[in-house]
Amino acid sequence: MLRLDKQNADDDNLLLRQIFAGDxxxxxxxxxxxxxxxxxAIMAYVKNEHIAIELVQQVYVKFWNNRQKLKGVQNLKDYLFIIAKNLTLDHFKKVTKETKFFAELTLRASDVVNTTDEKIEQIEYDKLxxxxxxxxxPQQKEAWLLVNxxxxxYAEIAEKMNVSKLTVKRHLELSRKSVRDYFKSHIDTAISLSFLAVLIIFFS
Structure with missing residues (x-):
C-alpha cells in the first residue's frame, strides 16, 4: 500500500511538472x-447537475490559467479540491446576492402602488x-436575454449560441457590467437612490 501511494504521488508530481511547463x-x-x-464533491453541496458541471469546468480553467503557480504545490488532488471549495463558496455568495435582489423586487411588486410618483418610477425603471x-x-444581449x-x-446557452460555456460566462459578466454602468449614469432622472443600491449589489 505504501509503495502504491508513493507511485501515485510520483505520478501526480510528474503531471504537475508537465502541466507547469504547459503540456x-x-x-x-x-x-x-x-x-x-x-x-x-461539488455536487454534494450544490445539488444541481448543471451548476456542478459549470463549476467543475471553472475549476480546471482556473487550474490551467494558474499553472505557473504549481511549482509550490505538494499535493495535486488537495490543490484541486481547494480550488473547487473556493469556487463553490463564491457560487453561494453570488446566489445570496441574487436572492436578496429578487426578494427586494418581489417586495416592491407586492406593494400596492398608490401614488402617481411610484407608478412613474416603475415605468421609468422598466424603460431604463x-x-x-x-x-x-448582439452576443451579450442574446446571452442576457437567454439567462434572464x-x-x-450556461450549457444550454452555449449550445444555442454555438460557443463555449466560458464564452457565455464572459458575455454575461460584460453585459452585467454594462447594464450596471448604464444605470449608474442615468439613475438620477429615473429611479430613487435607495433602489440603485439594490441594483449595484446585484450587478456587482
Missing part, C-alpha cells in the same frame, strides 16, 4: 483522472432596463 496532454490526462471526484439591454452588443428571460443554463 496540454498532461493537463487532459489529469482532468480525466480527477474530474469525477471533483464533480461528486430595456434601454440598458438594448445598447448591449428564458432562464436557460
Amino acid at each position: 496540454e496532454r498532461a493537463f487532459n490526462q489529469m482532468y480525466y483522472q480527477t474530474n469525477k471526484n471533483i464533480y461528486n 432596463l430595456q434601454n440598458a439591454i438594448g445598447q448591449l452588443p 428571460e428564458q432562464e436557460l443554463s
